[in-house]
Amino acid sequence: xxxxxxxxxxxxxxxxxxxxxxxxxxxxxxxxxxxPGFPVMPECLMIEGMAQTAGILVGEARKFSEKVILxxxxxxxxxxxxxxxxxxxxxxxxESLAPEAASTSGRITxxxxxxxEIDLMFSHVDKNLSGKEFPEENFVFDDTSVFDSLLREVxxxxxxxxxxxxxxx
Amino acid sequence: xxxxxxxxxxxxxxxxxxALGVDDDEVSLExxxxxxxxxxxxxxxxxxxxxxxxxxxxxPREELFPAESLMNNPEFxxxxxxxxxGLKEIRERLPHTDLSEFEKDPDLNKLGDLFTVNxxxxxxxxxxxxx
Numbered sequence: 001x002x003x004x005x006x007x008x009x010x011x012x013x014x015x016x017x018x019x020x021x022x023x024x025x026x027x028x029x030x031x032x033x034x035x036p037g038f039p040v041m042p043e044c045l046m047i048e049g050m051a052q053t054a055g056i057l058v059g060e061a062r063k064f065s066e067k068v069i070l071x072x073x074x075x076x077x078x079x080x081x082x083x084x085x086x087x088x089x090x091x092x093x094x095e096s097l098a099p100e101a102a103s104t105s106g107r108i109t110x111x112x113x114x115x116x117e118i119d120l121m122f123s124h125v126d127k128n129l130s131g132k133e134f135p136e137e138n139f140v141f142d143d144t145s146v147f148d149s150l151l152r153e154v155x156x157x158x159x160x161x162x163x164x165x166x167x168x169x
Numbered sequence: 170x171x172x173x174x175x176x177x178x179x180x181x182x183x184x185x186x187x188a189l190g191v192d193d194d195e196v197s198l199e200x201x202x203x204x205x206x207x208x209x210x211x212x213x214x215x216x217x218x219x220x221x222x223x224x225x226x227x228x229p230r231e232e233l234f235p236a237e238s239l240m241n242n243p244e245f246x247x248x249x250x251x252x253x254x255g256l257k258e259i260r261e262r263l264p265h266t267d268l269s270e271f272e273k274d275p276d277l278n279k280l281g282d283l284f285t286v287n288x289x290x291x292x293x294x295x296x297x298x299x300x
Contacts, residue, residue, distance in 0.1 A: 071211040074188070096218040101211070103218045121215055 004147070005049030006090060009154035015061040017093040020053040020150075026084040041082035043116070046108055047073060050118040054092035054104035056147055058122045061097055066124035071101065074119040086110050100124050177224075177293050181286060184219045188212055196286055203281035213284075220289070226296050233292055234284060235262045240277060251275035265291035 006020035024031075024041055031039035051070045059068040082088060092106040101123050108116040182196045189206050202208040208216070213234045221228055239245050239262075245255030256275055260268060266288045271279060 072215060074215060096221065098214070098218075101214045101218075103215065121211060121218075123211060123214075 003045075003048070004052065005045055006052050006150070009053075009056075009150055010089075012057070012060075012151070012154045015094060015097070017091065018053055018057040019092075020049070020090045022049055022088040022090060024082055024084050024086045024088065028084075031084060039084055041086075043076070043078050046078070046082065046088075046116055047076055047118055047120075049088075049090055050092060050106045050108065050116075051120060052147070053090045054094075054106055054120055055122055056151060057092050057094060058097070058102040058104065060151065061094065061102070062124075068102075068122045069125050070120060071123035072121035074103065074121055076116065076118045078116045080110070080113060080115050082110070082115060088115065095119075171298050172224075172294075174290060174294055177297070178286075178290050180223050181220075181289050181293065184216060184223060185286065188215045188219055198285070198287040198290065200286045201282050202284040202286070202289075208284075216289070220293065224293055224297060226293070228296075232262075233289070235259070240280070246277060249277050251277065251280075263288070265295055 006022050009018055009020050011017070011019040026032075026039065028041075030042065030045075034040065034042050055068050055070065059066075087110065089109045090106065091109070092104050095103045095105050101121060103121045104119065106118045106120065107114060108118065178198070182193055185191065185196050185202075185206060186193050189202075189208055189212060191206050195206065200206055202213070202216075217228050217233060220226070220233075239251070239255060239259060242255075245252055245258055251259065256268075256272060263283065266283050266285075268283070271283055
């Protein structure tokens with residue numbers, strides 16, 4: 001089983017940007033201990049959620065031909081607590097994309113409220129560590145994971161009004 | 170648009186402060202990215218990405234930090250040191266770097282010391298201001 005910190009994609013522009021939704025619930029057991037009597041979503045899990053959103057975006061940009069691994073947290077700043085019942089939007093944007101790596105910028109919001117700014121770097125493992133093996137669970141995305149279903153869902157949506165526009169660019 | 174070396178240095182300093190989490194007074198022209206500023210391999214890519222954005226230039230990774238392909242080529246490396254042809258290669262690849270110290274003892278472990286703030290400023294200066 002993998003811990004997945006996004007519930008679905010609400011927008012996906014291949015090679016450019018993605019927006020994922022995360023609903024926080026008290027059914028998440030870690031909230032009971034973090035902290036006792038004051039349940040708030042751990043910031044590290046918000047980073048993981050952003051890594052999943054941005055990692056899928058980066059992997060999909062090259063059609064998952066390379067394995068994508070979180071390589072560096074360039075920036076992580078948090079502005080408010082996240083509690084059960086909150087609906088978070090995780091917006092990720094590709095800043096740079098090279099054969100061996102990618103950098104992304106990201107924002108997490110709850111309604112109008114900015115919760116976090118998280119900028120990440122991903123490494124394309126196959127390009128950088130020729131032949132070295134990593135445990136499968138290290139990868140943000142592989143084609144057998146439940147992430148696949150997240151992406152299928154957003155890919156099957158009819159293109160919105162912005163889609164044609166972005167294709168023309 | 171031509172930029173002065175001071176302007177370039179200032180931008181490079183800001184980039185290194187952001188990319189490596191160091192204080193701005195730690196970043197001088199002589200600072201070595203790995204030895205003094207604690208850069209790791211992924212940081213080099215981060216720096217390349219940030220330089221590309223800040224100066225609106227395209228930098229093939231090999232051009233600024235060509236260490237990897239050199240290190241993996243037996244023609245260029247023998248017994249942990251660069252061979253004559255390895256040295257020749259690195260002179261060609263790093264025209265913006267002072268190699269005089271390194272050439273006395275071209276130990277691979279010291280290759281990282283070549284990547285100084287000054288080398289980045291020279292590289293960007295050449296890119297922006299070469300006629």
